[in-house]
Amino acid sequence: MADPVILALDQGTTSTRAIVFDLTGKPLAEASRPLRQSYPHDGWVEHDAEEIWTACAAVLREAVSKSGRPANEVAAIGITNQRETVVIWDKATGRPIHPAIVWQDRRTAEACEALVRAGVEPRVTAVTGLLLDPYFSATKIAWLLDNVPGARDRAERGELLAGTMDCWAIWNLTGGAVHATDATNACRTLLFDIETQDWSPEMLEIFEVPASLLPRVLDCADDFGMTRPDILGLPAPIRGVAGDQQAAMMGQGCIHPGEMKATYGTGCFMLLNTGEARPTSGSRLLTTIAARVGGRTTYALEGSIFVAGAAIQWLGEGLGLTGGPAAAEALARTARAGSGVVVVPAFTGLGAPWWDAEARGAIFGLTRDAGLAEIAAATFDACALQTRDLIEAMQADAPEAFGEAAELRIDGGMSRSAWFSQRLADLTDLPVFRVNYEETTALGAALYAGVGAGVFADVESAARARPGGERLVSAIDTHARESAYARWLDAVALVRC
Numbered sequence: 001m002a003d004p005v006i007l008a009l010d011q012g013t014t015s016t017r018a019i020v021f022d023l024t025g026k027p028l029a030e031a032s033r034p035l036r037q038s039y040p041h042d043g044w045v046e047h048d049a050e051e052i053w054t055a056c057a058a059v060l061r062e063a064v065s066k067s068g069r070p071a072n073e074v075a076a077i078g079i080t081n082q083r084e085t086v087v088i089w090d091k092a093t094g095r096p097i098h099p100a101i102v103w104q105d106r107r108t109a110e111a112c113e114a115l116v117r118a119g120v121e122p123r124v125t126a127v128t129g130l131l132l133d134p135y136f137s138a139t140k141i142a143w144l145l146d147n148v149p150g151a152r153d154r155a156e157r158g159e160l161l162a163g164t165m166d167c168w169a170i171w172n173l174t175g176g177a178v179h180a181t182d183a184t185n186a187c188r189t190l191l192f193d194i195e196t197q198d199w200s201p202e203m204l205e206i207f208e209v210p211a212s213l214l215p216r217v218l219d220c221a222d223d224f225g226m227t228r229p230d231i232l233g234l235p236a237p238i239r240g241v242a243g244d245q246q247a248a249m250m251g252q253g254c255i256h257p258g259e260m261k262a263t264y265g266t267g268c269f270m271l272l273n274t275g276e277a278r279p280t281s282g283s284r285l286l287t288t289i290a291a292r293v294g295g296r297t298t299y300a301l302e303g304s305i306f307v308a309g310a311a312i313q314w315l316g317e318g319l320g321l322t323g324g325p326a327a328a329e330a331l332a333r334t335a336r337a338g339s340g341v342v343v344v345p346a347f348t349g350l351g352a353p354w355w356d357a358e359a360r361g362a363i364f365g366l367t368r369d370a371g372l373a374e375i376a377a378a379t380f381d382a383c384a385l386q387t388r389d390l391i392e393a394m395q396a397d398a399p400e401a402f403g404e405a406a407e408l409r410i411d412g413g414m415s416r417s418a419w420f421s422q423r424l425a426d427l428t429d430l431p432v433f434r435v436n437y438e439e440t441t442a443l444g445a446a447l448y449a450g451v452g453a454g455v456f457a458d459v460e461s462a463a464r465a466r467p468g469g470e471r472l473v474s475a476i477d478t479h480a481r482e483s484a485y486a487r488w489l490d491a492v493a494l495v496r497c
Helices: 049-067 109-117 121-128 138-147 151-156 165-173 201-207 244-251 309-317 324-332 372-397 418-428 440-452 459-463 478-495
Strands: 005-011 015-021 027-034 074-081 086-090 160-164 180-182 216-218 238-243 260-264 268-275 286-293 296-305 342-344 362-364 408-412 432-435 469-472
Touching: 005 049, 005 165, 005 440, 015 049, 015 440, 027 049, 049 165, 074 165, 074 244, 074 440, 086 138, 086 165, 109 121, 109 138, 121 201, 138 151, 138 201, 151 160, 160 165, 165 180, 165 238, 180 238, 238 244, 238 440, 244 260, 244 268, 244 286, 244 296, 244 440, 244 459, 260 372, 260 440, 268 286, 268 372, 296 372, 309 324, 309 372, 324 372, 324 418, 342 372, 342 478, 362 478, 372 418, 372 478, 408 418, 418 432, 418 469, 418 478, 440 459
Parallel strands: 005 074, 074 238, 180 216, 260 408, 408 432
Antiparallel strands: 005 015, 015 027, 086 160, 260 268, 268 296, 286 296, 342 362, 432 469
């Protein structure tokens, strides 16, 4: 009999995809569907939750069909998802009461500001590890309850359920039999106590969210029920769930303290595993759950860069550079060394550790002999220098996690560039490990499912079942590196004035 396979469902912001992996982490087949976003008002971002569910079922079937493997060889399904997007639905009919509110949505900014003024943020951070921001799920849930006619009364009567996209997928996949999420998704709601590992009565009261709405919180490798037989032709076990960034940590093998990864997409998310010790950030980084397996919780510090790959897109859209990222890189590689040009791509403010929503982008250091090549090179460097900002903050917050063996494992679109990856190593002075596969998030979900199904004995053996990559080290001298970072800090100070 052939070795079993693992099926991963990756429900993202712009697409829903499924990938079949073998037990070495090799993808055998995949299927995807694009996901429409709607913008009903300025700052609002919504998804059609029923469209998401239809896509989930379709891609799972298609991926298994393409793999040529029978459904009875699927050992388990793992799910990963956009973490903070939330939907409320009718428990009896399964119909959403409103479109899902996406993590990018800013409609609850005033509610968050009011809570900050009320002085509750320090307590919220102490319990949840998070900051008061519309990014997270709690104020989205409260908005739905207060703005959909009758929703709050129905919630109080126990007629409604709420959840992130993993929870919505599980509920539908199991035919409404299971209402559950995992700890990595629960900890992004502003409602979860990351010390007690349960929903916080205090946070539920602050955000006015009835406990009856919320799912059970399970481990990342756990029993999330069986799918309906009509999904794949026979029931399949759901045995792994993790939010996208935590799933990528698993896909990168960042399972020990001091191991960290950065995912370069439109923005960049960087997480540092701090082990079982919950860190306290003095740099306004987020404290989050990296994983919970076998009842054992590991924590992480998380920092976000608002603009990474989007800065490279801006070179085309804003400056008229044609040919996409490859052309931008080719031009950047012709730039005059040591030009002194600095680009601060604060198009939507600055993320961690600055958290300055009012900062705006700027270009500094232009001279007569500076041109598009120098601006392009400085834009790529800005992504690396923002990464160093996060590294500096993490080193300050968790110095015990950094040792001589520290390295940065990277994935996402920009990691495909060997040249950018080398610049990242140069400007951060950390070895950079560039994976030679792209779907680390889906792979992480699959690996957790493999642990949950007993295909892998433990997380350690699962983490070994992944492809390799390339390790890069700094190739510039200390003076050049520190001079570049000093210019960057001066430029950041100017855009924050």
